[in-house]
Amino acid sequence: MSTRIALCMGLLLCCMPSRGESQLRLVVGSAGIPWDTAVDSSAFVQIDSDSIWTWSAPVDRNIADRAVQRGGGAYLGGVRPLQTAPDEFTDTFTILNSDAARALIDGDVATAFNPDEEGVEREVEVFIDLGGVFGINRVRIFPRLDSDNVDSFPQSFELGLGQRQTALSFLRVITDQDFSQLIRYSRTRPNNRAVIDWPGTRQVTGTRRARYLRFAPLNGLPWEIAEVEVYADGTVPTGEFVSQPLLASSGTPVWGVVRHEGAVGLEDLPVVLQTRTGPDEEPLHYYVQSGERLRRESRDVWEGIDGVDGILGALEQGPVLPNPEWSAWETVDGDLIRSPSPNRYIQFRVRLLEPGAKLERLIFEYSTRPLADQLRAEISPLQVDAGVETPFVLSLQMRREDVASTGFRFLSVQTPAQLFAVDSVRVDDQTVVFTADLEREGGFDVNLWERVVQDGSFVQLFFRAAVFIDGTPFQVRVLDRRRDVESAQVDTVYQFAREGDVDPLSLGGSLAVRLREADPFLVGPLVGTTSLLTPNGDGVNDYLLVSYDVLKLTRPAPVAFEIFSLDGRRIRSGQTAEELSGRHIRIWDGRDAWGRRVPPGTYLYRVRVEAGVGRRARAGIVSIVY
Secondary structure, three states, X not given: OOHHHHHHHHHHHHOOOOOOOOOEEEEEOOOOEOHHHHEEEEEOOEEOOOOEEOOOOOOOOEOHHHOOOOOOEEEEEEEEEEEEEOOEEEEEEEEEEOOHHHHHHXXXXXXXXXXXXXXXXXXXXXXXXXXXXXXXXXXXXXXXXOOOOHHHOOOOEEEXXXXXXXXXXXXXXXXXXXOEEEEEEOOOOOOXXXXXXXXXXXXXXXXXXXXXXXXXXXXXXOOOEOEEEEEEOOOOOOEEEEEOOEEOOOOOOEEEEEEEEOOOXXXXXXXXXXXXXXXXXXXXXXXXXXXOEEEEEOHHHHHOOOOOEEOOEEEEEEEEEEOOXXXXXXXXXXOEOOOOOOOOEEEEEEEEOOOOOEEOEEEEEEEOOOOOOEEEEEEEOOEEOOOOOEEEEEEEEEEOOOOOOOOEEEEEEEOOOEEEEEEEEEEOOEEOOOEEEOOOOOEEEEEEEEEEOOOOOEEEEEEEEXXXXXXXXXXXXXXXXXXXXXXXXXXXXEEEOEEOOOOOOOOOOOOEEEEOOOOOOOEOOOEEOOOEEOOOOOXXXXXXXXXXXXXXXXXXXXXXXXXXXXXXXXXXXXXXXXXXXXXXEEEEOOEOOOOOEOOOEEEEEEEEEEEOOEEEEEEEEEEEOO
């Protein structure tokens, strides 16, 4: 049975509601779709059928002695002759799972691995798989330290670290390029100490991220190792899990909320969850180049064309472009799915920000009847003076082609603009009775009193507000409340509107307002979640999240996130990413480039854009307190 068929069958089972429930559910993990079946791609995250997680990383403790429990282990490797045809042999590198090698990481200094005692050559290479990628700041290697064995320490060898995520027992080829060298003792400059400790006096200190250690002897002298100890600094890389596009059981789902059932609720987990929705199973379109011809192919074809010759000549991988029918990634707001409905497919990605973070049973709730088959909205004017009270018109058009759609009574507008009043509301050019609530933080709500149900209905909100940020968004969603007949439960169902040119008397078709004298910078104001960071692991203000708008870019440009001390020293450089115009978020955990907590004090954070017009940057200040 193919993965996709199995995934669809699992969806049909886990999406069925029990009697009396008014909401359908799409469940991942714990008897829903298995996590290891739903995965499309992942990085630095552990996966099984019931959960995904990052390993905890105790500070300054040996983590090698628990490698087997994490799915890792100790292995032997070397070049072996492989017969490929009669009388023809070639050299290949093989990995052997050796019970004897486990003595290296069993935590018992009285046991050891000695190649002579095991009947293998002295040049055999040893690999330690920690079972996950960790921040490592110390490695110790030593033989049995009794009088009979203390002089059996390795004298000439290389020790390296590798970060490859694939399980070692499944690697086909391992080369020196997979490992960065930590220590090297040659035949002419041998090691003369029983206890080998990195970093020593001649090595560069600091944290290295690694999953594997490679020990390679360089001569034929006898040697043994009792223990390989690897010490963690308490950090792991940010894990990322991206699901396959998941199919709802209903043809017209209205995506509602997402919940996590496990030891910790979603709002208390150190994760960032995003979703996107679309009408088919292809959020990306893959193109193949054949001569001067470009044609669309499946992802499987695109990934497998390396070196393939077609009818018109050699095939090459062409561009990978977003499917215009799919929405962009939207961050879940609390438990609210912001991606548009109705769309049959949903895809999610989650970032696990801390060691020990774990997701178990993830539940996406949705309704079977949409409020509308299509919602488009725009705002006018699109350009205003900064900070000036301005009359706006927000126009919304509904298409209701399916009799199952129910219409709506409530509208909600989310925006950071300063709001003054909602003056009037029109439905199909007729002024209607309404009530408005401007007390909610980050927007306002409108009750239309009468349901909007007519196909093609045109709703306009006339309100006054002041805009202070270039590119201020006005996000529109409509709501309705439904009572389930059997359970008598009242559910709130909502849909987000997409941008569209629905008012023939206005220009554009956008839900973002620009400033006439916009800031000349390419980066909007930086918004930090806190001005006082206390990264002590208590779950309160442990992270600084900096959100910002990248403005006016017509093509992706490098954007860097950096941390400085007040004397100008650069403490940390975040990953430089190619970004487009829009809202972005960066995270700082209060640590320097080596993964160490920075001293208390005041620090400068900066977002810098490199574009065709030059370098532009914005900065903010945060204080560290323990």
